[in-house]
Amino acid sequence: MDQSAxxxxxxxxxxxxxxxxxxxxxxxxxxLLLLLLAAPFAIYPVFLMKxxxxxxxxxxxxxxxxxxxxxxxxxxxxxxxGGYTTGYLLSNYSGLSTELGIIxxxxxxxxxxxxFALLSIRRQGIYFAMVTxxxxxxxxxxxxxxxxxxxxDGMHGIPRGHxxxxxxxxxxxxxxxxxxxxxxxxxxxxxxxxxxxxGQVLKAIKQNEPRAVSLGYNVDRYKVLAFxxxxxxxxxxxxxxxxxxxxxxxxxxxxxMSGEVILMTLVGGMGTLLxxxxxxxxxxxxxxxxxxxxxxxxxxxxxxxxxxxxxxxxRSGIVGEIQKFVxxxxx
Amino acid sequence: MTMxxxxxxxxxxxxxxxxxxxxxxxxxxxxxxxxxxxxGTYRDLAGPxxxxxxxxxxxxxxxxxxxxxxxxxxADDRNSPDTSSSTVRRWVENENVDMVAGMVASSVSIAVSKxxxxxxxxxxxxxxxxxxxxxxxxxPNHIHYVYDTYPLANGTASAVVKEGGKSWYLLTADYAFGHxxxxxxxxxxxxxxxxxxxxIRHPFPTQDFSSFVLQAQASGADVVGLANAGADTxxxxxxxxxxxxxxxxxxxxxxxxxxxDVHALGAQTAQGIQLTTGWYWDMNxxxxxxSDRFMDKTGVRPTMVHAGIYSSTIQYLxxxxxxxxxxxxxVRKQMMDTPINDMFAKNGKIRIDGRxxxxxxxxxxxxxxxxxxxxxxxxxxxxxxxxxxxxPLSESKCKLVKN
Numbered sequence: 001m002d003q004s005a006x007x008x009x010x011x012x013x014x015x016x017x018x019x020x021x022x023x024x025x026x027x028x029x030x031x032l033l034l035l036l037l038a039a040p041f042a043i044y045p046v047f048l049m050k051x052x053x054x055x056x057x058x059x060x061x062x063x064x065x066x067x068x069x070x071x072x073x074x075x076x077x078x079x080x081x082g083g084y085t086t087g088y089l090l091s092n093y094s095g096l097s098t099e100l101g102i103i104x105x106x107x108x109x110x111x112x113x114x115x116f117a118l119l120s121i122r123r124q125g126i127y128f129a130m131v132t133x134x135x136x137x138x139x140x141x142x143x144x145x146x147x148x149x150x151x152x153d154g155m156h157g158i159p160r161g162h163x164x165x166x167x168x169x170x171x172x173x174x175x176x177x178x179x180x181x182x183x184x185x186x187x188x189x190x191x192x193x194x195x196x197x198x199g200q201v202l203k204a205i206k207q208n209e210p211r212a213v214s215l216g217y218n219v220d221r222y223k224v225l226a227f228x229x230x231x232x233x234x235x236x237x238x239x240x241x242x243x244x245x246x247x248x249x250x251x252x253x254x255x256x257m258s259g260e261v262i263l264m265t266l267v268g269g270m271g272t273l274l275x276x277x278x279x280x281x282x283x284x285x286x287x288x289x290x291x292x293x294x295x296x297x298x299x300x301x302x303x304x305x306x307x308x309x310x311x312x313x314x315r316s317g318i319v320g321e322i323q324k325f326v327x328x329x330x331x
Numbered sequence: 332m333t334m335x336x337x338x339x340x341x342x343x344x345x346x347x348x349x350x351x352x353x354x355x356x357x358x359x360x361x362x363x364x365x366x367x368x369x370x371g372t373y374r375d376l377a378g379p380x381x382x383x384x385x386x387x388x389x390x391x392x393x394x395x396x397x398x399x400x401x402x403x404x405x406a407d408d409r410n411s412p413d414t415s416s417s418t419v420r421r422w423v424e425n426e427n428v429d430m431v432a433g434m435v436a437s438s439v440s441i442a443v444s445k446x447x448x449x450x451x452x453x454x455x456x457x458x459x460x461x462x463x464x465x466x467x468x469x470x471p472n473h474i475h476y477v478y479d480t481y482p483l484a485n486g487t488a489s490a491v492v493k494e495g496g497k498s499w500y501l502l503t504a505d506y507a508f509g510h511x512x513x514x515x516x517x518x519x520x521x522x523x524x525x526x527x528x529x530x531i532r533h534p535f536p537t538q539d540f541s542s543f544v545l546q547a548q549a550s551g552a553d554v555v556g557l558a559n560a561g562a563d564t565x566x567x568x569x570x571x572x573x574x575x576x577x578x579x580x581x582x583x584x585x586x587x588x589x590x591x592d593v594h595a596l597g598a599q600t601a602q603g604i605q606l607t608t609g610w611y612w613d614m615n616x617x618x619x620x621x622s623d624r625f626m627d628k629t630g631v632r633p634t635m636v637h638a639g640i641y642s643s644t645i646q647y648l649x650x651x652x653x654x655x656x657x658x659x660x661x662v663r664k665q666m667m668d669t670p671i672n673d674m675f676a677k678n679g680k681i682r683i684d685g686r687x688x689x690x691x692x693x694x695x696x697x698x699x700x701x702x703x704x705x706x707x708x709x710x711x712x713x714x715x716x717x718x719x720x721x722x723p724l725s726e727s728k729c730k731l732v733k734n
Contacts, residue, residue, distance in 0.1 A: 044425065046417050144506040144535060151507025153461060154412055154438040156468070157445050241413070246445070249412045249438050291407035291414065296369045297379065299407065 036180055045172040046244065051284050052183045053241040058264040058276030060233030063190055065262070066271035067199065068226045069206030073129045073258050074116065074136030075234050078109040080253035081139065082235030083242035084149050085109075087158040090243070098161040098169055102239040109235020110228060112139070117227035121220055124209075133255065140253045154249035158242055169243070179240055186233055191273055193229065202226055263303065267310050269317025278318050355656045357427060362402045363389075363644070364422045366415060366443065367433035367458060369407035372561055375591040377435050377458040377636045380629045384637045385432060387628065388644035396652050404428065408435070412442035419443050423450040429657040430455065430647060432640055437461035437508075444473040453659040455647060457639040460560065460587055461508065462722060465686040469729035472659055474666065476687045477639035478609040480508075482720035483586050484515035484558075486607035490693040490713055491554055491584050492523040500552035501530035502543050502567055504559035509535065512558040512586055528552050536563055540570040548576055560587040565596055568604065577603040590634045590708065598702040605695050610635040610675055611709050614692075617674040632706040642675035643687075678717070684729040686722075691715040 039048055057079055064070050086105030089096055120131040143149045150156070160169040169175045193199050201222050204212045213219050242248040251257065260283065268279020283303070290299045314321050365385050367377040382405050389401050404422065408415040415434075422428035423446065431447065434440040435458030447454045447470070454473035456464060462479040488499075499520050503513040509532070517527050529550045533543050544567065547555045555576060557564050564585055577583055585606045593601045612622035612632045621641070625633045633641075650665035651657050663681075671679030671689065679689035694709035702708060724732050 044417075044421050046420055050413065050417060141534065147507070152436075152438060153441055153463060153468075153507065156412075156441050245413050245416055245442075247412050247416065247438075247442050249442075251411045251413070251438075287409065287414065288417070291369070291409055292405075292418070296407040297374075299370055299409070 033184070036184075040173055040176045045176040047288065049176055049179045049244045050241075051281050052179050053237050053244060054261075054264065054284055055277040055280040056183050056186055056240070057234055057237035058261055058268065058280040059187060059190055059273075060230045060237060061261045062265045062270055062276040063193065063233070064226055064230040065265055066275070067194055067206065068202045068223065070121075070223065070227065071125075071129045071262075072116075072120075072132040072227070072230070073255070073262075074132035074134075074139075075230075075261055076253050076255060076257035077116070077136040077139040078113055078231040078234035079238035079241070079257060080143060080248070080250075081112045082106055082109040082238030083248035083252050084143060084155065085235075086239035087155045087242040087248040088148055090158050090161060091155065094159070096161070097165045098163050098243060101161070102236065102243065105239030105242070106232055106236040109238065110232040113228045113231020113235070114224070116231065117224040121223045121227065133258070136253075136255065136258060140250075140255070143250060143253045149248070149250075152250060154247055155242075156247045158246045158248065160243055160246060175244060179244065182236070182240060186236065187273075187277075190233070194273065198222070198225075263307050265317075267306060267317055269319035269321070269323075272317070272319045272323065275317050275319040282318065355658065356397065356399045356651070357429065357657055359399050360402055360427070361396055361399060361430075361648070361651055361657050362404065362426070362428045363647075364419065364428040364431045365403060365405040365433045366408050366418065366431055366439070367405075368410050368435050371410045373410065373435040373458065375595075376589045376634050377433055377640070380625075380631065380633070381433055381457070381637055381640045383629050384625065384633065384641040385644055387624065388641045388648070392645060392648045396648050397655055401648070408433075408439045410436045410439065412436075412438045415439045416442045416446055419446050423447065423452045429453065429659075430662075432457065432644060434458055435636075437464065440464055440473075440475075441468045444468065444470050447472040447659075451659050453647075453663060455643045457643060458636045462511075465682075465684045465727075465729060466722065467728045469684045469727075469731055471663070471685075471731060474643070474663065474681055474685045474687060476643045477635055478607075478691070479686070479721070480512055480587065481515065481722045482609075482691045482715065483607045484512055485519055486691050486693055486715045486720060487584050487586055487605060488516045488519040488525075488556070489523050489719075490607075490715070491582060491605055492520055492525040496554035496582050496584070497525045498552040499525060499527045499554045499556050500547045500550040501527060501556045501558050502540075502547060503530055503532045504535045504537075504563050505532040506535045508560065509558050516556055516558060516586065533559070533563070535559070536561075538566060540567045541574070543567070544570045544574050544576065547571075548574060548579070548581065552581065554582045554584050556584045556586065558586055564588055565592050568596055569600055572600040589636070590632065590706075593696055593708050594632075594706065598697055598699045598708060601696045601708075602698045603696060605693065605712070607715065608635055608692050608694050608709070609689070610638045611692060611694060611711060612638075613707065613709070614711060621674045638675045642671070642673050645673065646671055680717070682724060683731050684724065684727055685731075688717045688721045690717050691720045 061075050064072055082105040085108040086101045089104050090101040116135050120128055123131055163169055163178055167174050201217055205219055264279035264283045265276045267282055269275030365382050367381050368374055369378055406418045431454045434456045437459045440456045440459040444454050456475045457477045460480050462481040465475045501513055503509040520527055531543055531546055557567050571583055583604045585604050588606045612618055622633055646666055650662045654661050654665045667681045676689035679687055681687045692711050693713040694711050697710055
């Protein structure tokens with residue numbers, strides 16, 4: 001009698017605590033949303049859009065790396081495939097409304113991702129990373145050679161066009177809110193995926209793959225799906241980026257870009273939802289502000305240093321460390 | 332339509348100017364943005380020393396124009412068109428930058444020129460090689476000042492063929508830039524009675540050129556042409572030197588090579604290479620005098636890009652002074668109407684497509700015995716007259732040229 005009352009009490013307090021945490025998270029999210037909505041009035045919108053595109057790219061990468069434990073070294077291929085496809089379609093078919101171009105770019109990256117996934121998930125660890133790198137290099141050479149990408153010159157003057165045929169995206173503010181809406185949608189989607197039963201299986205695969213297999217999960221299928229979703233979101237980021245900047249270039253396909261997204265995810269905190277967003281914001285800001293100032297000759301060494309320090313001293317990244325701190329001292 | 336509008340505005344602006352209207356220098360400041368690779372592969376040929384050249388130009392001009400101050404802002408382009416376009420957008424939209432100088436990677440130059448066209452500001456590109464910048468990508472808002480691939484291919488190939496290098500073997504970087512260089516060279520060689528006996532395409536970028544160089548050597552061609560750029564060219568030259576290509580009687584012809592590349596290779600490795608350049612520091616009293624001042628400031632000899640940045644900035648400021656305006660179209664028109672005569676160019680002329688045409692020079696890299704010091708690297712073999720060098724307007728695909 002006594003015991004069951006105690007259990008009920010404990011249960012109640014857990015539920016209460018969860019509800020309180022949920023409320024805290026909602027409040028935090030609402031505050032972030034307000035901040036993002038107001039941001040373009042204080043900060044240059046094109047710069048904010050750049051951050052959002054890279055944040056989406058890092059979120060997509062983190063779904064695979066942080067939650068499934070698969071280190072892909074070829075995500076630049078999806079970013080570029082999305083960007084070039086959208087750019088090509090919007091430049092050559094003037095009647096096409098922008099969102100269709102973006103959807104087409106995303107689909108292109110999705111199918112490319114499926115091809116990558118089917119080949120690469122047969123191997124694990126460093127071999128997996130190398131296979132994705134090799135495939136991404138193939139894609140890079142394809143883009144270098146192709147006539148339609150403009151090779152080294154890149155693809156320029158991509159029209160922003162109209163959203164749904166009505167909203168003029170030439171206006172930086174309307175473009176910003178469109179990018180923000182897409183970003184929030186994708187962020188919520190990833191949040192939903194991670195907390196769903198499917199996401200739990202992904203985490204199980206990350207922690208102990210043989211155990212997940214022994215529990216009867218078809219691990220390969222889960223991995224392929226995670227890879228494809230990640231590729232699709234990366235492609236979406238690339239498509240939006242090409243519309244925002246009105247250009248698509250080889251930099252997006254280069255393996256440096258695959259490295260940069262790893263840096264963003266690690267610095268921000270892999271395996272956390274907000275981590276890649278913070279990481280992308282951090283890296284884009286460092287690159288941008290340092291390249292204007294007296295330290296401009298040192299951008300790459302500084303980023304390298306940040307990477308080394310993160311890996312050595314703050315392995316869970318900015319967001320991960322903050323979470324740890326909060327849990328230890330407050331929670 | 333916009334072009335018509337721009338022409339109209341510039342016409343109206345110049346009439347106003349002629350009738351003695353008030354000088355219109357926006358914000359009472361002439362603001363120049365310097366954008367170049369400060370940390371990557373193209374750092375040496377423009378980079379921070381290019382900014383020194385720009386500062387020298389402003390100081391030599393007197394630090395102000397028509398009593399208004401001249402300001403510089405600068406940024407690293409990181410060889411990335413996205414980074415460059417967001418930087419330049421902010422410069423022209425929020426910081427009232429009137430003119431953007433520098434610019435090396437062709438993807439950066441093209442991206443920036445589109446933004447300048449949208450905002451009707453001026454760009455003077457000194458570092459880029461691509462001839463498409465004033466061909467299919469031309470805008471009424473930029474000028475391509477120093478050189479492009481057309482005279483490089485044209486000058487080197489025709490000169491080498493005329494000197495007896497009849498049979499050619501080409502090492503081509505396998506992407507759009509390499510392909511267009513290759514086809515340019517092919518056309519010039521064949522037009523001059525030479526023959527391309529073979530060509531091999533190498534991936535971009537390539538570290539190990541030994542198999543390509545061996546094939547070139549085995550071809551027995553008189554000339555091995557390098558239709559590539561940057562690190563690919565220097566790697567190919569190093570390998571060719573190790574295999575003794577020039578010593579065995581073949582001529583190496585580089586199509587895109589900067590003084591700083593040759594300096595890094597050294598006369599021992601690079602000797603005998605023929606190349607086309609837009610300018611060389613040791614050509615006459617005027618160039619030497621300026622180069623000495625440049626060297627005092629930076630510690631190195633200037634490349635043609637550094638000299639071009641200096642010269643174009645002076646021309647720009649003169650045009651601002653003459654018209655009393657920093658409006659892009661007014662200044663560009665004034666610059667087009669004024670022939671350029673300074674240490675960089677004699678009778679240089681800016682065409683409607685934005686191409687500055689001037690004499691180019693065929694040079695050969697000196698042997699270690701001939702070279703008196705580390706920067707004494709070229710002997711000028713021939714001056715290639717401007718009209719022979721650049722793509723004629725009749726072949727232009729530029730929207731500003733009516734063909």
